Amino acid sequence: MDSDQECLHWRRVGEFGIGGTAVVALVLSLLGRTLWGAGGSLMFWTGDIHGPLNSQCLADPFTLVHFTHGLVLFLSLSWAAQKRSPTTRFGAAYALEAIWEIAENTTFAIEAFRRQGMQQGYYGDSILNAVGDLVTAGIGVGVATILAARTSWKVVVGLIAMLEVLAWLWIREGVFLILGRLLLTVGKRVGG
Template structure:
């Protein structure tokens, strides 16, 4: 159990260092850290605290990475697959917080006030992915699939967004989806 923890700490330190070099704030500009930033999804502080409405998406990343790496690289040791998942998630956090993706979120999604994540929020996202990865390892497949569907339905119902909608709107924005997300 020590090796996965060390892999996580190494990935987290590397990702946090790069995010700081990119100019991301360590914590919310408001000067404090909330455990949950559950207020308005589009608010400036929504991705600045520890966990937010998108934490389930990162948990789903862990389920997906476990499944994908089991299918494509099951001969690799679990620690190697976990390291790959950590690198993919950390790379996504870096890309998600790049100027080009932040601007993309602002122009084609419901997140018009998105300013990127704080470093602590990105670290919590990495932790959520790691939890999803190890949950997928121990849970029956049917329960993992049920949880993924449940999280997607829950976030769609509560915030009109989720992993599938987020990816759709980033890659192929649809006016009808944007209008629904805006409550129009």
């Protein structure tokens, strides 16, 4: 990629990011999500995954999980859409994460998370938190893109493994653990 193509790529990445983020914020507003914090106060961080501010601040321990989402989405799309440009793959990854942010804030998903046991008090993300999660996943895609281009996709796999272990040690969660439990919960509901 020459410098003109690279500038165009990053410009389009920014456009995807801004547009996708605006759509998520609008949809979550229409779903009745609060702008920030359950108590109405703007906060940027909480470290308590069981407290009332979890998923209400810009960032929380699950921010690490969303960064890992970006890495996983990059690898998945690098395999599934090999012939597409990096810009297109970024746009697809960002769109998938945006869909996730909307889906995880539906009543169905919130109830499924509660049934898992770990997130009994979970009542959905604030718009600020969802935007933070989406942007963090986008950063994950960007980091993975750069790492894979300058080193190898194996480095990205190693980073995913390291972050999954870190997330497990820190909050007893991770991308694959959450996905697996969510699929089991939904499967039980649909099948029984």
